[in-house]
Structure formats: C-alpha cells, structure tokens
Amino acid sequence: MLRHTVKRQFNLFSRAKPVREAFLCAHNGVSAAVRISTMNRSNVLNYSTKIPPRLTAESYPNLQRLSEFKKLSSDDLTFFKSILSDSEILQATADEDLAVFNEDWMRKYKGQSKLVLRPKTVNQISQILKYCNDNRLAVVPQGGNTGLVGGSIPVFDEIVLSLTQLNKxxxxxxxxxxxxxxxxxxxxxxxxxxxxxxxxxxxxxxxxxxxxxxxxxxxxxxxxxxxxxxxxxxxxxxxxxxxxxxxxxxxxxxxxxxxxxxxxxxxxxxxxxxxxxxxxxxxxAPPRPKAVNVGFLGVGSYEAVQEVFVQAKQELSEILSAFEFMDLKSQTLAKEHLKGVSHPLEDEYPFYVLIETSGSNKEHDDAKLEAFLEKAMENGSVLDGVVAQDETELRNLWEWRESIPESSQAGGGVYKYDVSLPLKELYSLVDAANERLNEKGLSSTSDPTKPVISAIGYGHVGDGNLHLNVAVRAYSKEVEKVLEPFVYEFVSSKHGSISAEHGLGFQKKNYIGYSKNEQEIAMIKELKNLYDPNAILNPYKYV
CATH class of the missing domain: 3.30.465.10 (Uridine Diphospho-n-acetylenolpyruvylglucosamine Reductase; domain 3)
Structure with missing residues (x-):
C-alpha cells in the first residue's frame, strides 16, 4: 500500500505495504474487508431494534387519513387471492405486524399496512393497480426499502406493493x-x-x-x-x-x-x-474499467478540499471516477462504529478526501495518480494519504466512506439532509447546523443527557452534493423543530436544492417550495392529477 507517514514529504510516500494488521492484513483467516462487512451487518441488527419507532400517524397527529380511500375488506382479499399465490400475499396478524415493510431503514417512520402483495409478473401488477384504482385502495410501491425520506413505506393502512419478486x-x-x-x-x-x-x-x-x-x-x-x-x-x-x-x-x-x-x-x-x-x-452500461485506484487523503481545511478537487480534475481528467469528502467528526463516529479496525491515517485531519480513478491501462493510471499526489503534497494541499494496492485494501478504504451513514445512526438515530449547494458553500451548512444546535443547548459529543451528538458532513464534491447527518441519541420534536425549516431556509438562501438525490418522500413534501417556484409546483401537481386522478399511488408524499 502506498503510504505517507511524514507530512509533506512525498519522497516518503512509498509503495511498501504497511504492517498494520488490524486494518489491512488477514486475521484468523478472514480478510479485514470481510470483518468490516460482517461487523456492519451485526451493528445494523443491534441498533435497528434499539429504539422502536412510533407510528408516523402518532408523530404527526395533524396528518389525517384521507376519507376517500377505502378500507381493506374480505372482498378485496378474495380478489388478490384470485391472481396471486399464498406465498405472494402477506397479511398482518397478532404475531406479525409486517414491520420490515412498515418501517424505514432509519426507524424514523412507521406505517400501519395490513397487507403486502408480492407479485412476480408485470401482468399481476397491472391487475392489482387497476383493481385498487377502481376501488379507491391506496398503494405504496416498495423496492429494497432503503430510502431515507420515508418515501417507500405506508403512512396509514395503504397496501404495500413489493417488487422483490420481480427480479430477473x-x-x-x-x-x-x-x-x-x-x-x-x-x-x-x-x-x-x-x-x-x-x-x-x-x-x-x-x-x-x-x-x-x-x-x-x-x-x-x-x-x-x-x-x-x-x-x-x-x-x-x-x-x-x-x-x-x-x-x-x-x-x-x-x-x-x-x-x-x-x-x-x-x-x-x-x-x-x-x-x-x-x-x-x-x-x-459502460465498459468495466480494467484498472481502479483508490486514495484516502488527509487535508487541512475545506478550502484545501476544493483545491485538491480542482487539481484532480486537471491532473487526472478522464480517469477520475469519484471524489468524496468527509469531515473529522464523521470519521470519529466511524471509528466508534468500526471498533478494533485501525483508521487508514494515523494522525487526525480536519477533512479527508477519497479519490477513485478508473481506466483501461494500469501503468498509465498509476503514473497519473502518482504525479497528481506528488504535486498535491509539494504544494501543501494534501498533508497525508494512502493508496490501495489490492482489491481488499480498496474495499477497506471505501468502507470508511460507506460506513458513515450507519455510524451516524448507531448512537440512537440520525436526521439526514441530502442537499445540493454551490461548492464554495457546501460545508457551510454543517458549520451553521452545529452552531444552531449548540446555541439551543442540544448538542454534545460527551454529555448523554443532550439529545444531539453532533452534526457531521460528507458527500460527493464532484456534483456538489452534501450529506448533512445530525447524529442523535433519540428522535425528538424539539430537535426536529430546531433543524426544520432552518436547514431548508439556509439551502434556499444559497440557491441550492433541498434534495440532491434522496427525493422528497414524506419528510420533505412540505418543503418543496424552498427549491421549486409556484409554477413548477403547480405543473407537478397537474401531472399527478392527470396520471393518478384518484391519488392512490404513494399518497401523503412528494407534493
């Protein structure tokens, strides 16, 4: 593994593999990458059951079930059983509340669906929707249920239409x-x-x-x-x-x-x-790259992150495939979550950058990456870094970026905000959120009586997408009121978007006006009314 251990001296950024076994080497016959993945799955199970979510209807008492939607009847079940097998129909019972379909990944929202339909063919889905439309039965389409804004779970008793078996x-x-x-x-x-x-x-x-x-x-x-x-x-x-x-x-x-x-x-x-x-x-689908490199770099400020990004675009050009940034607080939470796994860099830095290159010629790509890193080290924009030398190391470096969402929730919960901002303003929202939470006396990394652990920031610099995660010890209306609509107002003031890639779902439905003007919202509603005049598809969300 290409490793630098002395700051700003690139000639010591050698390609010798380090001997830090906890992070890179095999342990009891199992690679570090496998150990991390296993650890994550275990933690998901532990913390996902830590605090049972409240019903969405209870958390938002002003939201009422639409009376025009019919309640499920025995006649409806008879119809569904006429087109689906028993294994394709799941019903709630006294012992089974269909939690895996009613709860979101963050355990922030919980619906009350009593029926999950799992068709295997498009024709079955067509028949189901026609029947539901004719009989005013509300339906929530659901895929892997990994959404982060409550968009794929029911709010009340909508039927869940699961596409898990349409998988060819x-x-x-x-x-x-x-x-x-x-x-x-x-x-x-x-x-x-x-x-x-x-x-x-x-x-x-x-x-x-x-x-x-x-x-x-x-x-x-x-x-x-x-x-x-x-x-x-x-x-x-x-x-x-x-x-x-x-x-x-x-x-x-x-x-x-x-x-x-x-x-x-x-x-x-x-x-x-x-x-x-x-x-x-x-x-x-594009051709699969034959050569992939991943570097994990330490930098001194968000301004330095921007400098490295500009240099990467200029020096790496056509082989640059990912440019991710993370703040120190996000890595601190990741360290707590990935206990026993050494961080790629021994020293701490205010910000970290993960760079990936993908190309067809390894020698060419290696040479470009080394030239880029040498220049970045010499001009001081990069202070330290490592570069993976094999597939296991590559996965391990990515793990420190991809484990952040789970790490930020492990303390009890997380408020997630996925926004787009001009690059110069990208991290300013994290600073503003932490300042506001501290002013309200809600945040502390060490005081367990405070509801908020910290606001952290990471994301895709390449497309101006910030993930603001507010790690909390428990969900509370007090914290939510401090964050919303403050976050959306801040984003709007910088001419950004309140949703870069997670969508609107249930969480952001009422805040679309911070990103879209009245005419745009009107046209969205007109399209909804045109294609779904009975509003049976995914109600209470989007607009």
Whole structure:
C-alpha cells in the first residue's frame, strides 16, 4: 500500500505495504474487508431494534387519513387471492405486524399496512393497480426499502406493493452495453452480472446490496459514480411502467437516439412511485474499467478540499471516477462504529478526501495518480494519504466512506439532509447546523443527557452534493423543530436544492417550495392529477 507517514514529504510516500494488521492484513483467516462487512451487518441488527419507532400517524397527529380511500375488506382479499399465490400475499396478524415493510431503514417512520402483495409478473401488477384504482385502495410501491425520506413505506393502512419478486435479468447486448432487467433486481446483482460480461452498472451506492434498480430510478439516485457516468436521466434508455389505472407504458426498446415525440420516461425518473410503478429498466452500461485506484487523503481545511478537487480534475481528467469528502467528526463516529479496525491515517485531519480513478491501462493510471499526489503534497494541499494496492485494501478504504451513514445512526438515530449547494458553500451548512444546535443547548459529543451528538458532513464534491447527518441519541420534536425549516431556509438562501438525490418522500413534501417556484409546483401537481386522478399511488408524499 502506498503510504505517507511524514507530512509533506512525498519522497516518503512509498509503495511498501504497511504492517498494520488490524486494518489491512488477514486475521484468523478472514480478510479485514470481510470483518468490516460482517461487523456492519451485526451493528445494523443491534441498533435497528434499539429504539422502536412510533407510528408516523402518532408523530404527526395533524396528518389525517384521507376519507376517500377505502378500507381493506374480505372482498378485496378474495380478489388478490384470485391472481396471486399464498406465498405472494402477506397479511398482518397478532404475531406479525409486517414491520420490515412498515418501517424505514432509519426507524424514523412507521406505517400501519395490513397487507403486502408480492407479485412476480408485470401482468399481476397491472391487475392489482387497476383493481385498487377502481376501488379507491391506496398503494405504496416498495423496492429494497432503503430510502431515507420515508418515501417507500405506508403512512396509514395503504397496501404495500413489493417488487422483490420481480427480479430477473431480461437481456443484455454485449455490443451496445444495453442491459434490460426487472425493477426488483438488486443493484449489486445487476453489477455482478455486468461484471461477468466486462461491463459496469453506471451508478453505485452504499446500499447496493439491498436497493433495487427500479427504486434507484424512481428516486433518481445519484450515488458515487455520477462524476464519471452522469445521472440516470442520461443513462436510462427506456422504462416499463404500470400506470395507476393498470395500463402498461413500455419504452424498453428505446434507442440511444430517438427524437420522436416527448421523452416520456423522464417523467418517471425521480417521480417516487407517485404516477406509475416502474417494472422494467433499460439502461446503458459502460465498459468495466480494467484498472481502479483508490486514495484516502488527509487535508487541512475545506478550502484545501476544493483545491485538491480542482487539481484532480486537471491532473487526472478522464480517469477520475469519484471524489468524496468527509469531515473529522464523521470519521470519529466511524471509528466508534468500526471498533478494533485501525483508521487508514494515523494522525487526525480536519477533512479527508477519497479519490477513485478508473481506466483501461494500469501503468498509465498509476503514473497519473502518482504525479497528481506528488504535486498535491509539494504544494501543501494534501498533508497525508494512502493508496490501495489490492482489491481488499480498496474495499477497506471505501468502507470508511460507506460506513458513515450507519455510524451516524448507531448512537440512537440520525436526521439526514441530502442537499445540493454551490461548492464554495457546501460545508457551510454543517458549520451553521452545529452552531444552531449548540446555541439551543442540544448538542454534545460527551454529555448523554443532550439529545444531539453532533452534526457531521460528507458527500460527493464532484456534483456538489452534501450529506448533512445530525447524529442523535433519540428522535425528538424539539430537535426536529430546531433543524426544520432552518436547514431548508439556509439551502434556499444559497440557491441550492433541498434534495440532491434522496427525493422528497414524506419528510420533505412540505418543503418543496424552498427549491421549486409556484409554477413548477403547480405543473407537478397537474401531472399527478392527470396520471393518478384518484391519488392512490404513494399518497401523503412528494407534493
């Protein structure tokens, strides 16, 4: 592993592998990367049951169930049983409250659905939606349920339409790189399939082992590779969507160039299941890079983060595939979460940068990366760093970035804000949030009587996306009122967006006005009313 141990002396940034076994070497026959992954899964189970969530209806008593929605009846169950097998229907009982479908990953929201439908075919979904539309039964489409704004779970007793069993690869063209798959295919599985064929899925997420391809399209997720491959609005070529009345819109055979009429698929990318249920995705996959490098760097300030980013774009250019930044507080929480695993850098720094390069020629890429690092060290913008030398080390370095969401929740809960801001202003929101929480006497990293641990910041510098996580010991209305609408007002004052990639869901529905003007909101509502006049799809959310 390329490692620097003496500040600002690049000639000591050698390629000798370090001997820090806890982080890099095998332990009892199990690699560090495997140990970290196992640890994360264990912690998820521990802290996800630590504080049972309250019903969303109880947390927001002013929100009332819409009376026009019909309550589930025995006749409805009879119909669903006529088109689905027993294994495709899950009902709540005295011993089973369907918590895995009613609760979000953060355990902030909890619905009251009594019925989960798990169809295996698009035709079944069509029949289900037509029946629900005709009978005014509200429906919540649900994929991997990894959303962070309460968009994929019921609020009241809506029927959960789970796409977990619609999970087949339909076709792949190895010449064009076009993948066609069901919406319920897990992102990691899609990427693994493409890897076998020499291609890569054009986006990556920390939740790739759980999230669905259809779900990331429905939320227009951004992820870790947007800097290199662009957004889903560009890579998705076609969709298959079941509309609220049961009709099936199919543009799966779309080509890369087609100027005949409106590009209808764009309506559904980021629509969060409010005007149709995505059942199939056609997406353009780029060739898989043959050489990947990852560097983990320590820098002295957010200004230095920006300097390194500019240098990386200039020096690394076409091989730069990811540029992530993290503050010291985020890494402190990660250290507490990944107990017993040594941090990549021995000394602490105010900010950290993770750089990934991807290309087709390892010697070429290595030379460019070394030249970039040497220059960055000499001019003082980078103070320390490591570069992975094999796949295990690469995964370990990424783990310190991808473990932050779980680490920030491990203390009891987390308020997550996913925003876009001009790069110069990106971290200012974290400073402002910490200042406000301290002024209100709510925050302390050491005092367990304070509800807030700290506000931390990390994100995708390449596309101006900040993740503000406010780690708390418990969810409370007091903290929420201090943060909202303060965070949204701050973002609006900087001409940013209150949702960069997580969507609006339930959490941000009432704050869309901070990013969209009245005419834009009116048109969004008109589209909703046009395609879903009975408002059965994902009610109480979005707008």
């Amino acid at each position: 690869i339909r076709s792949f063209d190895s010449v064009s790189g076009i993948l066609k798959c069901d919406a319920g295919v897990i992102l990691e599985n899609a990427d693994s399939f493409l890897a076998e064929n020499g291609y890569i899925f054009p986006m990556d997420l920390g939740a790739k082992g759980s999230c669905h391809v259809g779900g990331i399209v429905a939320t227009n997720a951004g992820g870790l590779r947007l800097l290199r491959y662009g957004s889903l609005h560009g890579t998705v070529l076609g969709l298959e969507v079941v509309l609220p009345d049961g009709k099936i819109l199919n543009s799966m055979d779309a080509l890369r160039k087609d100027n005949t009429g409106y590009d209808l698929k764009q309506l559904f990318i980021g629509s969060e299941g409010t005007i149709g249920v995505i059942t199939g995705v056609s997406i353009l």
